[in-house]
Amino acid sequence: MLRTQEYFLNFGPQHPSTHGVFQIILTLDGERIVKGEPVCGYLHRGIEKLAEARTYTQVIPYTDRMDYLAAMLQNLGYVQAVEKLMGIEVPERAEYLRVISGELSRIASHLIGIGVNALDIGAFTGFLLCFREREKIMDLLEELTGSRMTLSYARIGGVADDAPEGWLDRLKKLMDEMPGYIEEYQGLITGNEIFQARTKFIGILSPETAINYSLSGPTLRGSGVNYDLRKARPYGVYDRFDFEVPLGENGDCFDRFLCRMLEMEQSVRIIQQAVEQIKEVDGPVIGKVPKVLKPPKGEVYHEIESSKGIIGYYVVSDGSNKPYRVHVRRPSFINLGYLDEMVRGYLLADVVAILSSIDIVLGEVDC
Amino acid sequence: MLENLFVGIAQWLRALLGGVGVPVEINEAIVMLVKLVAILVFILINALWLVYMERKVAAYMQARIGPNRVGPKGLLQTTADIGKLISKEIIIPKKADIAVFLISPVLIFVPTLMVFAVIPFGKNMAAIDMNIGVFYLLAIASLSTMIFWMGGWASNSKYSLIGAMRVVAQMVSYELPLVLGLLGVIMIVGSMNMSDIIAAQEHTWFIFTQPVAFLIYFAAAVAETNRCPFDLVEGESEIIAGPYTEYGGMAFAMYFLAEYANIMVICAMATIMFFGGWHAPFGLTFIPSWVWFFLKMYALIFIVMQLRWTYPRIRVDQLMGFSWKVLVPLALANIFITGIGMKIYQAMGW
């Protein structure tokens, strides 16, 4: 008798578009998805456990290794949590340098996000053009921090070092050029008929579901939920900048993509303002911090807006020089939790589009 | 002199063989063999250089440099690549259908090579001047569907199988607009002989009288060769490499080179049908006819490459929709209007 049969497809862990070692066990009916079970953990290194045997300062480099595309934002979340726990004041110049490097990291991360999104849909050129500008940002970050990706620039109480001479001018120059580049991507990727046909009305997330499933970052804002911690609960000196929170309308892949694109413009605005304001601020870049950090007994939860979403650090101190417990609320990890329901009923090619529109980094998912 | 370079060589060979007393039949057979071998070598070498060209075009579009280490300007890069691929082991997956798995990369070149036999590269430069050339070309070219399917099926991999399924669906769907698109030209000429079709374009290329047919043909032809934006057969971000997923070494390279040989076929075909073949434009006849043919063909190949590096990939349902809902009705309408136009011209006594 003639009949059809569902079959399994191991999508990953070795697959070009799972952004690393991530697996989805797909149940397919022809090319249509019946069920998709995400399997993660291939990159689990036990950072939370490792942190328990390190001093507070030694934990900072481990945070780099989570979302290595926006390392500064990971550092920042951790050091701000510890500062909150100890009540350390951060000098103003350091706050501005944190904002600048953090927003640079965000632009670099979003460039990869949109580039990879284009790549997964099949536009290889868009991907490489994004890398072209990312390289310029990487050069700037290298000058500032000595490292391209794993920055470890933030320190408890400030930042590692002041900006080298002329760096702010070079930064300003790049930021002035950046809107032109973004225009170019808009023309090449966003405006492309096929790209829109592939991403519009695919993987639709309603605002209610997005909130219920604790999604964050552009994945949440693509659904039209105005929740950006930089605006909702400003940390650092973010309340001094004038910027907007781009929102999507339909909550589909295209909106999530567009949110990232527009967020880069806003980040450029923030950096431009910060470069202006930092000129008036002089002084040290690291506050008065004891040599051996021994926070008082207690606990703290602090969250900031990373490029992928809300990154939160829960730090428990038992009074010694090592944290008793460090837990990280990783945005990529939680954003993935709804993937199964998102891919159901779409085609195999849409799985790729949906996955890359969530913009995950496996280092962060698996921690 | 240059104009008749290849024709001259053939005549010289014929005379040489005749001079040493070879019978006429064997003489002709040898000349034919030499022609075919020449075409074969030409295609293989051309496919190699097209890979290089593709990489350079991609590099310039993406603000990169591209291959520039092996040989002058990296010209020997693909030669070195093939050397590497030949030396690699061909891994045969467990439970693969070994015979079919190994024979399909060999067979993949056969339809392409057979097609080239009828293509006139210049004045009097077709190896075989067949009076049903267009028909033969379309019929043989569509055979490759079978070979892709064989490779995908024999690999015993789900990605290969999905890829092979897509090949069949895509090729069958796009065969139709391809043929219907060409029909407009054939109606006007009233012949399927390629030399006749080219001769009919001495004054006006068919791109001007049949622009819609050209667009239909070109879109369908790009889909036939599995090139972006219709490259979902090997859509690497979805199904790794489609039917070639399990192939390695030279077996993979055969598929890879066949893709470029196929691009040459469709571009040569477009040149013949719409761009006047070896006719020189603007009366620039001092450049030999075969040079013109290749110039036009490479210009079209360049466009195909540009498409690939500009557009994303479309989805499988959109692909089918584009063929059946857009190209086929458009092609039918084109045939209809062409027919009416011809009748009007005839009534006017043209």
Next chain:
Amino acid sequence: MAKEKIAPVDEIKQKFGYIEVDEAMTVTVPRDKLLEFMQALKDEFALDYLTNETAVDYPEENKFQVVYNINSIEKGYSLMVKTDVDRDNPELPSVFPIWGGANWQEREIYDLLGIAFTGHPNLKRILLDDQFEGHPLRKDFQWEGGRE
């Protein structure tokens, strides 16, 4: 640093007598009242966004402490809720029916600390291998190659 906005804890305290509030405005709720309390937080205090859920092992007190950080998108405030779980019988009702975001976070806690969430639809290991023995974030977990 800007002031943290914290949920109206006093109001919550008035309504639910069984909760304890410490000086950092952290609410501790008894285990058996957890679901009822959480549902009320979501329905009545607009705390609709479970941003973080984790747990800490305190072997000296023979307990796990499960920590929930809940935000309100509309009002912009947040609240930290804690509950204690007996270390010998690590079981807790899942908050997945209230906030879907607990889905993977509870799986992670189960994986790394071994707290079983009753009512969770798919309680399996998520980061570690299915055959892995033990729960690494427990303080008594023995491991090789660590620093101490």
